[in-house]
Amino acid sequence: MASRMCIAVDAMGGDRAPDEVVAGALRSCGEAGHDVLLVGRPDAIERCMAGQSFPADRVRVLPAEEVVGMGDPPASALKRRNTSLAVAVQAVRDGEAQAVVSAGNSGAFMAYATLRLDTVEGVERPAIAIVLPTPTGPHVLLDAGANAACRPEHLVQFAHMGAVYARDVLGVANPRVGLLSIGEEATKGSGLTKATHKLLSELGDSLNFVGNVEGDTTFEDVADVIVCDGFTGNVFLKTAEGMAGAIMHGLRAAFTSSLQAKLGALLVRKALDAFRQTFDYATYGGALLLGVNGICIVSHGRSDARAIRAAIAVAKRSVEARVIEHIAASCLGN
Amino acid sequence: MASRMCIAVDAMGGDRAPDEVVAGALRSCGEAGHDVLLVGRPDAIERCMAGQSFPADRVRVLPAEEVVGMGDPPASALKRRNTSLAVAVQAVRDGEAQAVVSAGNSGAFMAYATLRLDTVEGVERPAIAIVLPTPTGPHVLLDAGANAACRPEHLVQFAHMGAVYARDVLGVANPRVGLLSIGEEATKGSGLTKATHKLLSELGDSLNFVGNVEGDTTFEDVADVIVCDGFTGNVFLKTAEGMAGAIMHGLRAAFTSSLQAKLGALLVRKALDAFRQTFDYATYGGALLLGVNGICIVSHGRSDARAIRAAIAVAKRSVEARVIEHIAASCLGN
Numbered sequence: 114m115a116s117r118m119c120i121a122v123d124a125m126g127g128d129r130a131p132d133e134v135v136a137g138a139l140r141s142c143g144e145a146g147h148d149v150l151l152v153g154r155p156d157a158i159e160r161c162m163a164g165q166s167f168p169a170d171r172v173r174v175l176p177a178e179e180v181v182g183m184g185d186p187p188a189s190a191l192k193r194r195n196t197s198l199a200v201a202v203q204a205v206r207d208g209e210a211q212a213v214v215s216a217g218n219s220g221a222f223m224a225y226a227t228l229r230l231d232t233v234e235g236v237e238r239p240a241i242a243i244v245l246p247t248p249t250g251p252h253v254l255l256d257a258g259a260n261a262a263c264r265p266e267h268l269v270q271f272a273h274m275g276a277v278y279a280r281d282v283l284g285v286a287n288p289r290v291g292l293l294s295i296g297e298e299a300t301k302g303s304g305l306t307k308a309t310h311k312l313l314s315e316l317g318d319s320l321n322f323v324g325n326v327e328g329d330t331t332f333e334d335v336a337d338v339i340v341c342d343g344f345t346g347n348v349f350l351k352t353a354e355g356m357a358g359a360i361m362h363g364l365r366a367a368f369t370s371s372l373q374a375k376l377g378a379l380l381v382r383k384a385l386d387a388f389r390q391t392f393d394y395a396t397y398g399g400a401l402l403l404g405v406n407g408i409c410i411v412s413h414g415r416s417d418a419r420a421i422r423a424a425i426a427v428a429k430r431s432v433e434a435r436v437i438e439h440i441a442a443s444c445l446g447n
Numbered sequence: 448m449a450s451r452m453c454i455a456v457d458a459m460g461g462d463r464a465p466d467e468v469v470a471g472a473l474r475s476c477g478e479a480g481h482d483v484l485l486v487g488r489p490d491a492i493e494r495c496m497a498g499q500s501f502p503a504d505r506v507r508v509l510p511a512e513e514v515v516g517m518g519d520p521p522a523s524a525l526k527r528r529n530t531s532l533a534v535a536v537q538a539v540r541d542g543e544a545q546a547v548v549s550a551g552n553s554g555a556f557m558a559y560a561t562l563r564l565d566t567v568e569g570v571e572r573p574a575i576a577i578v579l580p581t582p583t584g585p586h587v588l589l590d591a592g593a594n595a596a597c598r599p600e601h602l603v604q605f606a607h608m609g610a611v612y613a614r615d616v617l618g619v620a621n622p623r624v625g626l627l628s629i630g631e632e633a634t635k636g637s638g639l640t641k642a643t644h645k646l647l648s649e650l651g652d653s654l655n656f657v658g659n660v661e662g663d664t665t666f667e668d669v670a671d672v673i674v675c676d677g678f679t680g681n682v683f684l685k686t687a688e689g690m691a692g693a694i695m696h697g698l699r700a701a702f703t704s705s706l707q708a709k710l711g712a713l714l715v716r717k718a719l720d721a722f723r724q725t726f727d728y729a730t731y732g733g734a735l736l737l738g739v740n741g742i743c744i745v746s747h748g749r750s751d752a753r754a755i756r757a758a759i760a761v762a763k764r765s766v767e768a769r770v771i772e773h774i775a776a777s778c779l780g781n
Contacts, residue, residue, distance in 0.1 A: 248696045258629060261637050295592060295681040303595050303678045328685030332693040344637045345682055347629040351662030352683050356690040359666040362582045363725055364698075367718040377714025384701040384708035391697055 117148055117171075120428050121210035124153035124161075125180040125197040126217020127416050134216060135161035137421025142171045147429055150175050150210050153197040175200060175209075181218045183414060190221035191228065198222055202229050205407040212408035212428035216399070216416040222409065223259055223402060230407040233437055235444030238263070239404035240271045240343070241411065242278050243350060246391050249334040253279050254293075257400060258347035265308040268292070268340050272313060272320055273443040274403040275338035281434035282401070282427060283337070291326035291336030293345060301325065305342060319443070328352075357392060398423030401431065404440065408432055451482055451505075454762050455544035456755070458487035458495075459514040459531040460551020462748050468550060469495035471755025476505045481763055484509050484544050487531040509534060509543075515552045517748060524555035525562065532556055536563050539741040546742035546762035550733070550750040556743065557593055557736060564741040567771055569778030572597070573738035574605045574677070575745065576612050577684060580725050583668040587613050588627075591734060592681035599642040602626070602674050606647060606654055607777040608737040609672035615768035616735070616761060617671070625660035625670030627679060635659065639676060647674075653777070662686075691726060732757030735765065738774065742766055 122138045124131045135158055138149045143166070151158050152175045159174070177200035181190045190196065194203075198217050202225045204210040215222050219241075227239055240256035253275050260267065272290050279288035292310055294302035299310045302325065313322040326336050328349065341349065368378035399412035399420065408431045412424045456472045458465045469492055472483045477500070485492050486509045493508070511534035515524045524530065528537075532551050536559045538544040549556050553575075561573055574590035587609045594601065606624045613622035626644055628636035633644045636659065647656040660670050662683065675683065702712035733746035733754065742765045746758045 246693075248693055248700075261629060261635075293682065295595060295678055295685075301595075306678075327689075328682045328687075329689035329692065331686070332689040344629055344640075345679065348627065348662045348679055349682060349686050351629075352665070352686045353662075353690040355661075355663035355666040356687040357694060358663065359580075359582055360691060360694050360726065363722045366582075367722040368715060370718045370721075374715050374718035377711040377716075377718075380711025380714065381702060381708050382711075384704045384711075385698075387704075388697045388701040392694065 118146065118429065118432055119148040119150055119210045120425055121150040121152055121175070121201040121204040121213040122421070122425070123197045123201045123213070123215035123217050124151045124158050125177075126215040127412065128183070128414050129417055130216065131157050131161050133417045134421050136165065137416075137418035138425065139165050139167040139172065140418060141422045141425040143167050147171070148173065149425070150201070150204055152177050152201040152204065153180070154178060175204060177201075181221045183218050185218055185221060187218070187220040187224040190218065191224050199225050202226055202409070206230055211432045212410065214399075214410045214412060214421065214424045214428055216412035216414055216421065219411045222411055226402055226405045226407065226409045230405045230409070232404050233406055233441045233444065235441055236270050236274070236404040238267050238270070239402055240274060241346075241400045242275060242403045243400045244283070245331070245339075245353070247332045251283055252331065252337055252339060253283065254331070254339040254341070254346060254349065255403065256341065256343040256346045257350050258343045259402070260343040262344070263305065263342035265305060265312050268305070268309040268342065269312050269316075270404070270444050272322070272338065272340045274440050275340060276320060277436055277439045277443055278401060278403060279337045281436045281439060282430050285337045287321050288337040289321050289323045289335070290338040290340060291323050291331070293328070293331065293339050293341035293349065294325040295327060297325050297327070299324065309340075398427035401427065406437065408436065452480065452763065452766055453482040453484055453544045454759055455484040455486055455509070455535040455538040455547040456759070457531045457535045457547070457549035457551050458485045458492050460549040461746065461750050462517070462550075463751055464550065465491050465495050467751045468755050470499065471750075471752035472759065473499050473501040473506065474752060475756045475759040477501050481505070482507065483759070484535075484538055486511050486535040486538065487514070488512060509538060515555045517552050519552055519555060521552070521554040521558040524552065525558050533559050536560055536743070540564055545766045546744065548733075548744045548746060548755065548758045548762055550746035550748055550755065553745045556745055560736055560739045560741065560743045564739045564743070566738050567740055567775045567778065569775055570604050570608070570738040572601050572604070573736055574608060575734045576609060576737045577734045578617070579665070579673075579687070581666045585617055586665065586671055586673060587617065588665070588673040588675070588680060588683065589737060590675065590677040590680050591684050592677045593736070594677040596678070597639065597676035599639060599646050602639070602643040602676065603646050603650070604738070604778050606656070606672065606674045608774050609674060610654060611770055611773045611777055612735060612737060613671045615770045615773060616764050619671045621655050622671040623655050623657045623669070624672040624674060625657050625665070627662070627665065627673050627675035627683065628659040629661060631659050631661070633658065643674075732761035735761065740771065742770065
């Protein structure tokens with residue numbers, strides 16, 4: 114790349130914007146190798162920048178007066194072109210930035226990205242890819258909610274895109290792709306999974322398809338990429354979060370239930386920190402909107418500065434690894 | 448009821464059969480109020496009974512020479528009429544028993560039950576109802592895997608059946624029924640959930656429908672009954688199990704990572720026992736196959752004696768509360 118890489122950051126998006134978002138962005142570009150474009154209300158952004166140390170020649174502010182609310186319907190957001198999210202996406206379209214990161218309204222982000230950036234050639238539907246923490250390392254799952262209804266061909270495209278992500282961003286040499294279903298046999302599942310299983314089985318060497326996986330084996334060392342429609346993927350994601358929340362609630366209650374338990378909790382606290390980090394969304398830098406013609410990172414709405422830094426790191430890695438070219442090559446080739 | 452209640456137990460079904468199954472059944476009828484019919488190979492069952500103390504007039508053995516393997520396809524199991532599972536289901540059909548409990552092949556159990564017991568009038572498809580442990584108490588989720596493809600009317604029947612279960616077995620006065628989807632608004636979700644949302648909204652006072660719930664809010668105090676198709680429900684169930692397993696794995700690793708952590712783990716051990724029991728399948732007695740004309744309890748394949756006892760207790764409560772009559776009344780009435 115001739116010029117330096119630039120990453121557009123929606124400074125106004127997310128529950129902790131703009132403070133934590135700006136702080137994370139400034140810290141990330143202090144580390145090296147890329148510029149950041151902070152998009153949003155200049156006065157709010159400048160207030161957050163005041164007193165922070167960062168390389169001044171690497172940070173620019175791109176003004177956008179409006180903000181998409183976290184609960185706004187995507188359709189109404191689309192009508193407004195001067196929101197921080199719309200302007201940040203437009204910066205990628207205009208070539209001012211190579212990637213965009215937002216912790217704001219994810220539905221609106223998807224809508225803007227699909228409409229303004231278009232899809233990669235060979236891809237009919239963009240999908241949200243998430244990274245799933247497991248005891249044996251991170252797995253990729255997609256679609257996590259972009260498309261409530263899918264056809265088998267869409268899932269085949271998701272499989273290719275997921276394999277590119279695992280290879281380029283997670284560094285898995287020959288990613289194993291599994292199809293999320295409700296039984297390991299090819300004959301088990303819904304009409305959609307059975308038809309998809311057939312198509313994936315016919316791909317031969319262009320994809321390392323390992324067959325059906327289930328909700329539980331997804332957490333085991335069976336597949337690196339898990340493919341499903343957006344309804345199933347979103348239920349999967351939120352169920353995993355809900356179960357984790359229920360267990361953490363139970364653990365906290367147990368750890369404070371007696372003096373003895375409290376003392377024990379003090380002693381295990383340090384060991385639990387590493388454990389907590391494994392299951393912390395902030396470690397993984399958010400979801401990637403795969404299949405649009407530009408790197409788009411959807412950060413968790415609760416993102417703090419650390420999560421924003423991780424998201425920017427994923428964006429940078431995705432640009433450097435040429436994820437979009439690889440998606441076009443693998444989706445067009447099949 | 449003129450005669451004493453009798454519960455048929457598939458003595459040969461499950462990973463720990465017959466030993467743990469027979470032990471659990473014998474202990475349960477020692478406690479009071481019902482007889483058990485142990486179905487399976489008489490020599491194996493009698494070996495397990497030897498040396499145990501139980502009220503001899505409350506236990507009978509019903510011979511069945513064959514056993515359905517855990518991995519056998521339901522279609523092939525259906526061809527065999529002398530398996531312990533088939534004979535146990537037949538005992539309910541013949542009126543010898545009022546309920547049947549099996550920790551064996553759940554697909555075969557469903558197939559036998561649907562074919563031999565038929566469905567309750569007003570019910571088109573039986574569904575598997577599971578009890579979900581949450582911080583604020585147990586919730587019912589159905590269908591957990593009986594029907595991979597459903598129509599909206601099926602989900603409405605599941606809603607009625609789940610409400611009966613919550614009322615009769617869990618003692619919830621006016622159970623709140625939620626529809627599992629991927630957004631709280633009525634307009635979010637799949638074609639199936641949107642059509643079902645409409646039908647459930649039109650029911651008026653006959654059902655306490657609270658709208659859509661998501662994978663995470665399912666664990667919160669939002670709904671007592673969660674309704675979904677069997678594909679989604681099975682993904683939900685296995686994802687929750689998989690996430691719980693991954694967290695437990697992480698906790699064990701943390702608790703043994705240093706001398707200090709090991710000491711702390713010793714101190715919290717007692718407090719964690721209560722926590723573990725909340726999330727232990729054995730506490731809840733397995734799943735109920737709702738909608739067939741007989742109480743059928745599908746125990747977890749790994750059931751030990753305690754889980755079998757809990758399953759028999761759920762069976763007994765379901766018979767006493769007249770679950771089947773109530774299902775017929777609520778499904779026919781709408």
